[in-house]
Amino acid sequence: MTKSQFALVVIGAAIILALPMVGGNYTLRLCTIMLMYATLAMAWNFIGGFAGYPSFGIAAFFGLGAYAGAVVQARGVPVVAAWAFAAVVGSVFAYVLGLILLRLRGHAFAIATLVIAEVLREITNGLTDLTGGGMGLNLPFFGWGPDALIRFFFYAMFALAAITLAATYLVAHSRLGFGLHCIKQNEDAADIVGINTTLYKIIAFTLSGGFAAAAGALYASWTGYIEPADVYDVLFSIKPILMVLIGGMGTVLGPCLGAVVFLVLDEIVWRNFLQLHTGILGLLIVILILFLPAGVLSFDWRMLFKKKVSAT
Amino acid sequence: MIFFQYFVNGLILGGLYACIAAGFSLVWGVLNIINILHGSFIVFGAFIAILSYNYLGIHPFLSVISAGLILGALGYVTQLGVINRVVTQSVLVTLILTFGLELMMNNAMLIAFTADYRKVILERSLGVLEAGGVFIPMDRAAATVIAFLLILGLWLLMRMTSIGRAIVAVRFDREAAQLMGVDVARTYAITFALGGALAGAAGALISVSFPISPLSGPLFLSKAFVICILGGVGSVPGAALGGLIFGMVESFGAVFFGSEYALTLAFIVLIILLLIRPHGLLGVKGY
């Protein structure tokens, strides 16, 4: 990471950490959502950005993590342990799923991952005893005041995002990152050049599932009530991809930047067009896609922030 | 005896499903685009039929034509104006684009038509024919026949007209087709228009059989997905065959599994198919 990028990260972190002292609850809530989506975008970036596999399944892991965390929390497990449990569940599920699905490429992979979320949603709906089914699941109330709660989840989401960012950085600068980049460029050549492509892809997919699941668990604890249609919503699969497309595929800071940009736009839309919200969101998506050059944005000022996988 | 009832039910469903899937399959096979708008196109076609009947007294089977034309035009404009700009890019880009367009269309329909489920209640229905203990609802049967005729028409169009040949040429080798003078952008627009037209027509036919609402879009889309993979992406006969099989499985399967899990099972079948036979029963390898 160059000095200017590192400085940016430090300044950004400082600003975020200082927010609870200067910002109101609304700002904090907004930032918590941003941090959550930043985590999801980074999670997707492992498999979609680094390895180049178009996964549309983040919602599946998000929802799975939400339910895994919520279910054990409802049975008395302490909050942070529940989140860690959810991360493990998400990772294991991603590992197993990866063994099956990572043989597919392109469209087939995209559809298969898209469909997984739907399947999980139906199964969750059906397991009424465990998950409350369509009636949803309530999480135990903390008993804290609203201000304390907001701050707690703000810092928790920040911690998760920071961990995910650290992991992204480590992957980007490791043999794993280099290998994934090769796989993305030309998987057959990667095979021949000595990369164990199956292993690398599965690691990327597992990382993606684990972090997304952790975010889901935090979300569940934060909102206090979840239901399948909510946490398995396909938008949780689509928005992170858009964020990475905006910010820069396969970069370290790109997903975070993309999350900020997208959510600012989204929030403006939300506040102004309530009934038309989904329609305008759709319009926003269409405009973003039409004006994104194939792959990565190439505005010069972003060059300051982008750090592609490179040899140092 | 009851077997024949399920068989007939499956057949009737099959025709409608084949019609739902054919347009989707064509667009996917030729343009390499997974058209998330497809479900909403079907819904819109159904509403054209419902409103035409309720306000103008036009029979839904006639609305097949109007719905087909309107959705065809909508498809043409959408492809030419919007999708053509990114049609050569990756599945990430194109899928998200059609997803965004779908959000817009769905929102618009929810506002215009509300989320209520509606259906065409025919004043002069063709009634129910009883043949050897099997009950055949004649309106639905007629709808299925029309559906199959539409698919046949599409197939003939692909094989016998110059536009059909252009579409096939573009599908197999875009650059070669271009070199031979085919207007690729226009061909793409016509293909998407055909997809839309079939979706609209399918919607009009469905309006006679099942209640429909803007919320039904994703369900139709999901079924179209599975049928496409089953029959082979890009293959019109494949869509017909896949639709029939799907209709049969749903008809017989509802008995054993209960309809809540039908879609889940369909998706699991989808994934298995993707893994072992991605080009489907009749499709061409490597799209």
Place this chain on the structure above:
Amino acid sequence: MTALLELRNVSRSFGGVKAVRNVSLTLEPGQIVGLIGPNGAGKSTLVNVITGVHPATSGEILHKGEPIQWLKPYQISARGIARTFQVVQPFPSMTVVQNVMAGAMFAAGIPSMSEARRIAMEHLAFTGLADKADQPANQLTLANRKRLELAKSLAMNPHILMLDEVNAGLNAAEINQALDLIRAIAARGISIVIIEHLLKVVTGLCSRIIVLHHGELIADDPTAEVIRDPRVIEAYLGSRFAERQMVRHD
């Protein structure tokens, strides 16, 4: 003494078509062997089978006495068997040096990225691409892309290198340069198997020639004998030419 590489009755079928039929051969260290045959003879398939891209339908492949026919491509690369592709397969938007580093880092197992870069630069110097190290691979000319492929393969630290139509698409001058490079590689002790169409390349470079025809090995002899073998001539040039040759050498 066990051969470096040994194939025993190796076959490979695609559906009903036998692309490679019962091929048996051995390779010793330090040889430059030509692999020739008409189009569709199964040469590339044979290389694909050896490198694990396609598993052999039957038969055994032994590397230094150990069976490798079930190994995956990355495992075979790690053992020191490398190959180039007829249609070059670079990592297009990665730089030239990064392309070669991949070979060093993975197949050759160099743990440190900076060490891998150093080794990559050496191989780039050897193949004459050092000045293009930081260019994206897809900006290179065809001849340079072939050199890149060679450099990448060398970075994998192979002792067997299989070259698949490395001269396709090159002009005469470029071909001569390629040949010099290949001789220099052989001088380092790497055994080379070269698939080629141009007989003059093969005869100038190889001491031994293997001929495939319809997937079968029809000749495996020193160069001088192979070019006079009537079956080879017939396979390449047709039976009338073969007859004429036979008459002449009568």
